[in-house]
Amino acid sequence: MNAELLLGDEAVAWGAIDSGIGGAFSYAGTPATEILETIQIVAPHIWSKWSANEKVAYEEALGMSYAGKRALVSMKHVGLNVAADPFMSSALTGAVGGIVLAVGDDPGMHSSQNEQDSRVLAEFAKIPVFEPCNQQECYDMTRTAFALSEQYGLPVMIRLVTRLAHSRSTVRLRPDDERNRSRTRLPLPDPNDWALVPVNARRRYRRLLGLQGDLIAESERSLYNQLTIRGRRGIICAGIAWNYVRESLGPDPEDSLLRIGQYPIPVGLIRQMVDHCDEIIVVEDGYPVIEQHLTGMLGVPGKSIRGRLDGTLPADGELLPEIVARALGVPVDLPIHADAIVAGRPPQYCKGCPHANSMNALIDATSGYEQPLLFSDIGCYALGIMPPYRSVHSAVDMGASIGMAHGASRAGAFPVLCTIGDSTFAHSGMTPLLGAVLNDANITVLILDNSTTAMTGAQDSMASGEQLMELVKGLGVKHLQLIEPLPKNHETNVAAIKEAIAHEGLSVIVARRPCIQIKPRKLAAKLPQVEA
Numbered sequence: 246m247n248a249e250l251l252l253g254d255e256a257v258a259w260g261a262i263d264s265g266i267g268g269a270f271s272y273a274g275t276p277a278t279e280i281l282e283t284i285q286i287v288a289p290h291i292w293s294k295w296s297a298n299e300k301v302a303y304e305e306a307l308g309m310s311y312a313g314k315r316a317l318v319s320m321k322h323v324g325l326n327v328a329a330d331p332f333m334s335s336a337l338t339g340a341v342g343g344i345v346l347a348v349g350d351d352p353g354m355h356s357s358q359n360e361q362d363s364r365v366l367a368e369f370a371k372i373p374v375f376e377p378c379n380q381q382e383c384y385d386m387t388r389t390a391f392a393l394s395e396q397y398g399l400p401v402m403i404r405l406v407t408r409l410a411h412s413r414s415t416v417r418l419r420p421d422d423e424r425n426r427s428r429t430r431l432p433l434p435d436p437n438d439w440a441l442v443p444v445n446a447r448r449r450y451r452r453l454l455g456l457q458g459d460l461i462a463e464s465e466r467s468l469y470n471q472l473t474i475r476g477r478r479g480i481i482c483a484g485i486a487w488n489y490v491r492e493s494l495g496p497d498p499e500d501s502l503l504r505i506g507q508y509p510i511p512v513g514l515i516r517q518m519v520d521h522c523d524e525i526i527v528v529e530d531g532y533p534v535i536e537q538h539l540t541g542m543l544g545v546p547g548k549s550i551r552g553r554l555d556g557t558l559p560a561d562g563e564l565l566p567e568i569v570a571r572a573l574g575v576p577v578d579l580p581i582h583a584d585a586i587v588a589g590r591p592p593q594y595c596k597g598c599p600h601a602n603s604m605n606a607l608i609d610a611t612s613g614y615e616q617p618l619l620f621s622d623i624g625c626y627a628l629g630i631m632p633p634y635r636s637v638h639s640a641v642d643m644g645a646s647i648g649m650a651h652g653a654s655r656a657g658a659f660p661v662l663c664t665i666g667d668s669t670f671a672h673s674g675m676t677p678l679l680g681a682v683l684n685d686a687n688i689t690v691l692i693l694d695n696s697t698t699a700m701t702g703a704q705d706s707m708a709s710g711e712q713l714m715e716l717v718k719g720l721g722v723k724h725l726q727l728i729e730p731l732p733k734n735h736e737t738n739v740a741a742i743k744e745a746i747a748h749e750g751l752s753v754i755v756a757r758r759p760c761i762q763i764k765p766r767k768l769a770a771k772l773p774q775v776e777a
């Protein structure tokens with residue numbers, strides 16, 4: 246048995262490798278990026294290329310499952326919105342080779358645009374979830390999730406949070422002697438199960454509903470759901486919150502404790518706790534999912550249920566040990582917080598970033614207009630919202646910029662511009678551009694091609710260089726210019742943007758210059774490893 250010092254993400258990756266996956270599929274997104282990156286590095290024999298977006302990643306994984314092999318698909322929480330369509334339907338098709346979806350939630354929004362809780366989406370789809378409390382469980386639960394997926398013919402979710410995905414601890418690995426066993430020879434599934442025309446879908450949905458009782462029974466006996474009955478105050482904690490509760494109460498608490506790591510919620514264990522306790526505090530990182538189930542609309546007569554809903558814990562943000570301690574009435578000896586000794590530094594463009602040059606050209610090109618609108622997409626260029634630029638008006642979700650610009654121009658706004666990176670363009674920018682072409686939207690689209698996915702750590706981009714130009718032309722764009730965002734080209738670039746704005750109808754400018762960070766990263770990757 247090997248022991249390794251692993252990030253939560255790395256432990257999930259190892260769990261999948263040791264479960265004998267045939268492939269891993271993902272689109273980059275913090276805090277889940279390192280899952281696929283680990284597989285690429287430590288198991289190059291396993292198919293593990295980046296997909297164009299999360300929906301594609303999910304569908305590729307589903308196809309592999311259909312053909313009989315185990316597949317891992319990973320993404321950040323908002324990525325699951327993009328993949329929601331196949332995700333929801335896969336609960337009806339089911340799985341042949343086990344399919345495990347690892348989702349990185351980001352309570353506190355360290356690097357995300359919202360803090361949605363993926364457990365809600367799992368409940369929406371009616372599939373099981375594992376929620377680890379430490380890195381060892383990230384590994385163990387991934388192994389168990391593949392087995393459960395095949396046992397019930399359902400996708401299974403592993404829900405991580407940033408704090409767990411991005412911290413390290415020792416993990417004991419149990420390499421599987423079935424590693425990489427080919428499962429493609431299994432008989433292919435009955436098309437009546439996988440072709441979700443209404444007559445099949447209705448039957449498959451009833452199957453899914455019929456499995457719910459068995460899945461709850463699995464949760465009741467899961468080793469990850471443990472009930473200890475002691476005092477009249479009960480504490481229910483989920484996932485990583487278990488650590489904060491233990492840290493606050495010490496090894497031998499007087500309270501009754503229910504620790505939840507597997508869903509659907511183990512109703513029977515909760516009932517036992519409610520029967521015994523007068524007061525229950527629910528501690529979970531993310532939405533008050535368990536708490537809401539417990540209280541319902543009317544609460545539990547005669548019992549006090551507390552948590553995020555009644556203000557015992559904050560309604561939003563990441564849980565921290567001191568927050569949980571205070572909620573449990575434990576005196577807090579607050580350690581010196583980093584915020585108190587390190588001045589806050591707002592994010593900004595790197596020195597030499599091509600996006601800074603594009604942003605300067607945009608500002609000068611639009612300075613003569615009273616109210617120019619600039620819709621940004623999500624990527625490093627969105628930093629144009631920060632001083633000294635302060636020129637970006639929105640950054641909502643990946644792929645939003647072109648569609649929002651189109652909509653604003655239909656409301657009569659002028660001039661309307663938008664910026665989108667090459668990776669985001671491949672992710673979800675091509676379809677809105679097609680709509681803008683077919684309707685000749687009066688907007689100026691700047692595709693900022695830095696030939697990488699910079700914001701998430703420089704993963705390969707799917708639409709860069711000449712290939713990007715061909716894609717744009719292929720979508721029917723007629724008014725297309727190429728510029729190089731460099732200080733020495735500033736005047737030329739300002740003139741190009743002015744010309745594009747003056748053009749009546751759709752114009753596209755590709756601003757092409759590699760990200761300043763790519764070269765050092767690629768060089769670093771080639772450096773010989775130093776033995777410790």
Ligand SMILES: Cc1ncc(C[n+]2csc(CCOP(=O)(O)OP(=O)(O)O)c2C)c(N)n1
Nearest residue numbers: 274324623624625666667668669698699700
């Ligand atoms: C649905 C979704 N998936 C992933 C992410 C994480 N993410 C933020 S920006 C980005 C891509 C940035 O690449 P690009 O548009 O090329 O801009 P760059 O950062 O290279 O300038 C990704 C993957 C996200 N915010 N939303």
